[in-house]
Amino acid sequence: MSKQEPAASSTSVSSPSAASSSAQVTAMNDAGLAEADFARLSDVFARHLSTASGGMAFAVYRGGEPVVRLYGGTTSRCQAGQQPSAAWTPETLAVLFSGTKGLVATVAAILVDQGRLDVRAPVTEYWPEFSAGGKENVRVFHLLSHSVGLPYVDPEPEGEWGFLDNAANATALAAQVPLWIPGEKVAYHASTYGNLMNEVFLRVTGKSAGMLISELLATPLGLDVWLGLPEEQDDRVAATFKADDYAISTFLKDPERRKIVDRMYRAMLLTEKDVFNSVEMRRAEMAGGGAIGSADAMASLYSRIVDPGSGLVSASTLRDATQTWSEGLDTINDRPLRFGLGYELDDPIGTYGPVRPAFGHSGAGGGLHGAWPERGFGFSFLTNEMLAENKDSRVKDLLAVLADIDL
Incomplete structure (x- = not known):
């Protein structure tokens, strides 16, 4: 059992929106979201998974405890007509890249x-x-x-x-x-x-x-x-x-x-x-992009960072770390940037969804891990299928639904 193994009270379902066996979604409504809200979030996840060749996970935590978790797809590339590989589960780890x-x-x-x-x-x-x-x-x-x-x-x-x-x-x-x-x-x-x-x-x-x-x-x-x-x-x-x-x-x-x-x-x-x-x-300890972990771990971590009761990072240090220390167009890449002390901050292109303030860090290919501090949420989207940023709306679509849910 992993350290983020689902609690006994969690609900496991398969989304009716899944288009194929490889798109089956394990969805866990840990915090008792309204059924309609839970279905909306699960359906967005399943819609993206139905066109995927790999797997992905989306986890939301508050105060170190799970709120909602979604897992699906496969742990290696599985194209049309191929036999699916192992299913993505709460136990699955993946490279975090710049996360x-x-x-x-x-x-x-x-x-x-x-x-x-x-x-x-x-x-x-x-x-x-x-x-x-x-x-x-x-x-x-x-x-x-x-x-x-x-x-x-x-x-x-x-x-x-x-x-x-x-x-x-x-x-x-x-x-x-x-x-x-x-x-x-x-x-x-x-x-x-x-x-x-x-x-x-x-x-x-x-x-x-x-x-x-x-x-x-x-x-x-x-x-x-x-x-x-x-x-x-x-x-x-x-x-x-x-x-x-x-x-x-x-x-x-x-x-x-x-x-x-x-x-x-x-x-x-x-x-x-x-x-x-x-x-x-x-x-190797490639501290710019080589960590390996689970979506649950990253969502749990960020939820504790913004939890005043956790004692992980003091309020004054977190304020300092999440104020703007640099911003503007990347002088090499032309991408809008806004950084705190090592954390990415919410930016003009909506990397962290519609809720502000927000901070965390994205990863190459589509991963995103971060927090909405005023809501107390930590979240993580983790995948093994790397998409180009200009063609990837997976996590933005999920965060748009999450922002609309009253918790």
Whole structure:
């Protein structure tokens, strides 16, 4: 039994909207939603699942307890006419991609509460070597808010799996010259966010991001989430795959900046190598996008972050972490961005649905994990089928229904 196994009082149903056996939905109305509201949410989930080639889960929690949970589809790609693989269940884990960054942001907030990390301090206070390349005035908040100007590693570490080597990447970044004066622009740091914060954590605590996620979040809260997956959990992980028309940076049209994007992503998403299903990635602590977990774990976590009674993050630290530290059009990708201290914040394109304020972090291919603090909800949409952002409405449709439900 997983740590998020359904309670005995949960209701399990199959949506009548499911178009095929692979689209059967296990729906759990844990908080006793009105039947019509529960059906609306289940039907939206089933509608998207009926056109899917994989699986997905959507979980909503409040105060660490489930409100509603939906699971369906398969744990590997299953196209028309193929025999379905294993069904997606509450036990299923999947790669969080950049949803990992929200875990790192939460660790940073806890270290602030513990008095061990000052986000306004110079990075060199913790990591003296980082002063090279004119970075002596860079603050920790520049790393967390994607405004430091180090969106890729130059030179890249050598070796087939060098991009997973945290120490080698941190060494290169410490010597690197930023692309702009830190703080003057914002651009998404897809993988270097993790390299930078992992090194700061090591310097502050002597422990890696993966160790701290286990120590401060997963173990005390009983969450199915890992950065550095143990071998005994491998059988639970859904196989990630890209839709045939999957694309990255769909807001970007400029061919010169596309070259920067290609450099940022080529080792992970623009390669023939099946990186995110590899043992190497599962064991590595890729703090920018390599965590593996369940939808229940992420929804539960965010619901506790915004629960004043949980004691996980203090109210003052959470206010600081979820105020705007950087915003504007991504100087590389042309996508509207708004960041707190490691958390994405609600933005002009409605990434977090129609409710504001909201925060959390999205992941490549469609995953989204976050909270609506004034409603006390934590939510998570997790999938193994990666869709391009401009063609993916799965989680937005679910959040639109959730926003309309009176709870």
